[in-house]
Amino acid sequence: MKVLSVASEVYPLIKTGGLADVTGALPGALAGRGAEMTTLIPGYPAVMSALEAAEPIHMLPDLFGGSARILRGKGKGLDLFVLDAPHLYNRAGNPYLGPDGKDWPDNARRFAALSQVAADLARGTFAGYAADVLHAHDWQAGLAPAYLRYLGGPKSLITVHNLAFQGHFPASIFGALGLPLQAFTIDGVEYFGGVGYLKAGLRCASAISTVSPSYAREIQTVEDGMGLDGLLRERSAVLHGIVNGIDIDVWNPETDAALAKTFSASTIDKRKENKRAIERQFGLKQGDGLLYCIVSRLTEQKGMDLVAAAIGKLVTTGARLAVLGSGDALLEGALRDAAASYPGLVGVSIGYDEKLSHLLQGGSDAILIPSRFEPCGLTQLYGLRYGCVPVVARVGGLADTLIDANDAAVSADVASGVQFAPVTQDALEYALDRTAALYTDPQGWRSMQKAGMKADVSWERSASRYASLYRSL
Numbered sequence: 001m002k003v004l005s006v007a008s009e010v011y012p013l014i015k016t017g018g019l020a021d022v023t024g025a026l027p028g029a030l031a032g033r034g035a036e037m038t039t040l041i042p043g044y045p046a047v048m049s050a051l052e053a054a055e056p057i058h059m060l061p062d063l064f065g066g067s068a069r070i071l072r073g074k075g076k077g078l079d080l081f082v083l084d085a086p087h088l089y090n091r092a093g094n095p096y097l098g099p100d101g102k103d104w105p106d107n108a109r110r111f112a113a114l115s116q117v118a119a120d121l122a123r124g125t126f127a128g129y130a131a132d133v134l135h136a137h138d139w140q141a142g143l144a145p146a147y148l149r150y151l152g153g154p155k156s157l158i159t160v161h162n163l164a165f166q167g168h169f170p171a172s173i174f175g176a177l178g179l180p181l182q183a184f185t186i187d188g189v190e191y192f193g194g195v196g197y198l199k200a201g202l203r204c205a206s207a208i209s210t211v212s213p214s215y216a217r218e219i220q221t222v223e224d225g226m227g228l229d230g231l232l233r234e235r236s237a238v239l240h241g242i243v244n245g246i247d248i249d250v251w252n253p254e255t256d257a258a259l260a261k262t263f264s265a266s267t268i269d270k271r272k273e274n275k276r277a278i279e280r281q282f283g284l285k286q287g288d289g290l291l292y293c294i295v296s297r298l299t300e301q302k303g304m305d306l307v308a309a310a311i312g313k314l315v316t317t318g319a320r321l322a323v324l325g326s327g328d329a330l331l332e333g334a335l336r337d338a339a340a341s342y343p344g345l346v347g348v349s350i351g352y353d354e355k356l357s358h359l360l361q362g363g364s365d366a367i368l369i370p371s372r373f374e375p376c377g378l379t380q381l382y383g384l385r386y387g388c389v390p391v392v393a394r395v396g397g398l399a400d401t402l403i404d405a406n407d408a409a410v411s412a413d414v415a416s417g418v419q420f421a422p423v424t425q426d427a428l429e430y431a432l433d434r435t436a437a438l439y440t441d442p443q444g445w446r447s448m449q450k451a452g453m454k455a456d457v458s459w460e461r462s463a464s465r466y467a468s469l470y471r472s473l
């Protein structure tokens, strides 16, 4: 079975968040399960320079305003189709945003082109390849199922990694899409008078999935459906919640070269050296007290305003905090100010640093994730695997992937983290108190770390679920 995966980012070639981790790991996870996955990705500079042995398989003289080539090759171990369209993708930096931090003004064309080429590839337009199933990720690939539905081709699956990003554009783009007129209806790509790329995918794909069972339920409610709940409820029979796994080779505390000291479940004490390295890098006082980390986009989704507000409480429980992240300028500023108010107790590093993110997981005692909504979340999974206890809001995938340290779970030795609800400053502060109390019992804490490190966070089960979903299509 040939599956064409279509995405706007894929680890380790280009990554802004968890989407890349998932699209990067899924092809390998499917190997041996009867699904052969090739990934179509835009030819950003970072992708072009990582390509090995690439061959052009087709030329397109005019793709949304310029000429383009489809290349087939390998990049960092992945089987790829690359859409080399310099007028659309030859821009350094973030794949979605210009240097001014705003969306590229031609994003409607950039990702319509990706989706159109995906559909063409899938239906066998170019000699030598056709897919049995097309797997589209998020709004950037959302039009691909629409092209298949209106112009013919195989069945498709669309995965929602985050309903907050919908790719909603003015109706004026419709003429350029090459879709038949009848596609511009509520039953097609039309959305509040414009064109909705994610909406189009949700309407036109043969099946829909999202990245945790809880999020699959949440997005069918008015509160969390972000305007698409009606459509999702209507399609609930083909809506699946499949929790993400992680790449347990990239994230392996026993071999991780980014750590100051590697460790396993039976040598958890060695984590201390990583803690010392974090203290040095973040200018924190040295000590064995509770150290939290945050590795995150700094946005409201991630509850970073709540963290800024609760920092006073955090330090009064005797804890320290190291933050690695970037995003919203206001939140970056609020966290920087907090660090300045608590020198030696709070350290903030603004930026994106893959290596440092591993060290933080390998040396902090706990990772704080107070998201307002979280489709799946990967950093709590890395935390579990690295003995870094997740302290999380009980939403989406954060609700599904760990067991709260309530009394029953603690006595049964199965607790692997701390969950709180609702997502408010009060509840977060209460969770900080609970966590500090748990930390005073070294044996209990150790048992939480071990429960996490034992949890199956690999792709095993979920890859099988994707494979059977493809087969059913």
Ligand code: ADP
Residues within 6 Å of the ligand: 016, 017, 018, 019, 021, 295, 296, 297, 324, 325, 326, 351, 352, 353, 354, 355, 357, 376, 377, 378, 379, 380
């Ligand atoms: P989202 O995709 O919503 O941002 P996830 O938890 O699914 O959230 O995935 C985030 C991914 O990005 C993880 O791999 C995390 O380690 C990584 N990440 C986020 N911010 C940073 C950062 N500043 N530096 C390094 N890695 C980061």
Ligand code: GLC
Residues within 6 Å of the ligand: 017, 018, 019, 022, 161, 162, 211, 244, 374, 375, 376, 377, 378, 397
């Ligand atoms: C999105 C979500 C995150 C999820 C990731 C991968 O970025 O915000 O929760 O883990 O996609 O599916």
